[in-house]
Amino acid sequence: MVVSLDTVISLCKRRGIIFQSSEIYGGMAACYDYGPLGAEIKRNVRNAWWRAMTQERDDVDGIECSILMNPEVWRTSGHVENFTDPLVDCKSCRARFRADHLDGYRARYKVTGVVEGSGEGQYEVELGPAIPGKVILAGHKVDDRMFERVDKIEYTGSPLACPTCGNKALTEPRLFNLLFRTHVGPIEDAASTVFLRPETAQGMFVNFENCRGTMRRKLPFGLAQIGRSFRNEITTKAFVFRTLEFEQMEMEYFCKPGTDEEHYRHWVAERYNWYIRYGIKRENLRLRQHDADELAHYSRMCHDVEYNFPMGWGELEGIAHRGDYDLTKHMEATHKDLQYFDPETNTKYTPYVIEPAAGVDRTVMCFLIDAYDEETVLDRQRVVLRLHPALAPIKVAVLPLLKKRPEIVEICHKLTGDLMRHWKAVYDDTAAIGKLYRRQDEVGTPFCVTVDVESLEDGKATVRERDQMTQERVELDRMEEYLVEKVVMVPPKVEEPVAI
Numbered sequence: 001m002v003v004s005l006d007t008v009i010s011l012c013k014r015r016g017i018i019f020q021s022s023e024i025y026g027g028m029a030a031c032y033d034y035g036p037l038g039a040e041i042k043r044n045v046r047n048a049w050w051r052a053m054t055q056e057r058d059d060v061d062g063i064e065c066s067i068l069m070n071p072e073v074w075r076t077s078g079h080v081e082n083f084t085d086p087l088v089d090c091k092s093c094r095a096r097f098r099a100d101h102l103d104g105y106r107a108r109y110k111v112t113g114v115v116e117g118s119g120e121g122q123y124e125v126e127l128g129p130a131i132p133g134k135v136i137l138a139g140h141k142v143d144d145r146m147f148e149r150v151d152k153i154e155y156t157g158s159p160l161a162c163p164t165c166g167n168k169a170l171t172e173p174r175l176f177n178l179l180f181r182t183h184v185g186p187i188e189d190a191a192s193t194v195f196l197r198p199e200t201a202q203g204m205f206v207n208f209e210n211c212r213g214t215m216r217r218k219l220p221f222g223l224a225q226i227g228r229s230f231r232n233e234i235t236t237k238a239f240v241f242r243t244l245e246f247e248q249m250e251m252e253y254f255c256k257p258g259t260d261e262e263h264y265r266h267w268v269a270e271r272y273n274w275y276i277r278y279g280i281k282r283e284n285l286r287l288r289q290h291d292a293d294e295l296a297h298y299s300r301m302c303h304d305v306e307y308n309f310p311m312g313w314g315e316l317e318g319i320a321h322r323g324d325y326d327l328t329k330h331m332e333a334t335h336k337d338l339q340y341f342d343p344e345t346n347t348k349y350t351p352y353v354i355e356p357a358a359g360v361d362r363t364v365m366c367f368l369i370d371a372y373d374e375e376t377v378l379d380r381q382r383v384v385l386r387l388h389p390a391l392a393p394i395k396v397a398v399l400p401l402l403k404k405r406p407e408i409v410e411i412c413h414k415l416t417g418d419l420m421r422h423w424k425a426v427y428d429d430t431a432a433i434g435k436l437y438r439r440q441d442e443v444g445t446p447f448c449v450t451v452d453v454e455s456l457e458d459g460k461a462t463v464r465e466r467d468q469m470t471q472e473r474v475e476l477d478r479m480e481e482y483l484v485e486k487v488v489m490v491p492p493k494v495e496e497p498v499a500i
């Protein structure tokens with residue numbers, strides 16, 4: 001079925017999956033809080049990734065780095081200088097846009113300077129979303145003739161109306177750095193400025209030698225990390241798709257130059273298949289290769305795993321070939337040797353890096369959207385979240401058919417306690433059985449166990465499965481064993497060949 005974003009947002013709010021942050025204070029734009037069930041789902045997503053990356057293979061180690069790092073790291077990586085977006089304001093309604101996201105944005109300038117053949121004077125120049133000071137320089141062309149000198153650039157206006165209020169009041173683009181800054185210690189000056197990390201990747205690069213040495217690793221091997229990153233985005237959008245604060249799951253795979261393309265292909269397929277393994281419908285996933293002009297300056301190749309979100313295809317994960325860019329930059333900046341000595345060939349080289357980078361929040365969002373379903377059963381509507389059991393926040397709900405019978409309630413509590421040793425199991429007696437089932441369906445609980453009067457005689461209880469709603473009587477004394485087998489926590493790997 002086609003699900004609207006509002007439908008999923010409404011379910012998230014209604015069932016304690018995701019809330020607006022600081023809601024009782026009127027919220028905080030582009031910040032969200034995970035409620036009791038959302039926190040479980042998010043943790044399950046992290047665990048599924050961590051398992052696939054660091055536990056189901058023997059060539060990747062997991063690490064956890066601090067969010068605050070030596071600020072020089074971000075100068076070396078280029079984030080301090082280049083991690084910018086062109087920002088445009090509306091002077092009328094104060095709306096703020098990324099110039100490069102505004103369709104048809106043009107800006108006009110009156111430029112004082114010297115143009116070849118025309119001499120000194122004032123010239124009209126029109127530009128797209130570029131920063132005028134970076135483009136209108138000596139050599140820039142106006143009517144096929146070049147500026148020989150540029151003295152002054154004055155903005156005269158944009159012909160484009162503000163998409164929010166309709167007034168022609170947009171400013172010229174200014175560069176806006178996406179790094180969040182803060183200060184260490186009591187004095188807020190340049191020397192005390194530190195940054196909240198905009199990506200987790202640099203933590204792996206700066207620890208490459210530490211980890212290689214202590215773990216006695218030979219190439220190829222990877223370092224993986226899950227953690228928070230921060231980007232002061234101008235335009236946030238679509239629920240948790242793009243937020244100021246988000247959680248990343250990144251892995252840097254270090255390999256010998258020459259073997260890099262093979263590893264690149266492996267990781268693109270591996271990461272694409274991971275989503276299918278955990279239940280994403282194949283038709284809602286696709287791979288898209290970046291065009292040359294989309295590639296980050298350090299990147300040689302990049303594929304995105306894209307998901308068909310309600311607002312259109314969007315990036316779930318990028319698999320980038322970063323070459324030796326990062327290690328080389330860190331070597332230049334620190335004069336530390338980050339090259340690899342290859343004992344087999346007795347040579348030294350700088351490893352190449354393949355980086356699969358995904359966002360936890362986006363992944364949670366895509367699993368929720370993909371799992372959402374509505375159906376009519378016996379004239380009654382039900383919402384069912386067909387989440388993979390490994391991702392479901394609650395694995396089993398134990399429900400008494402009659403909560404006034406202490407013997408039944410006692411059996412339920414005992415069973416819930418036994419099941420809790422394996423994963424999240426809950427007891428619920430706050431409504432009639434039909435309603436209790438619906439509540440569990442809506443949050444994706446794969447199994448419900450109902451203990452009834454008959455259970456007292458035959459020692460069995462009814463197990464109801466979420467998707468087909470099939471029911472089976474199972475002996476209480478083998479219930480724990482039965483459910484532990486049914487709740488698949490580690491789905492089999494999917495080895496679908498992926499053409500790239």
Ligand SMILES: [Zn+2]
Pocket residue numbers: 090091092093094095162163164165166167169
């Ligand atoms: Zn406006």
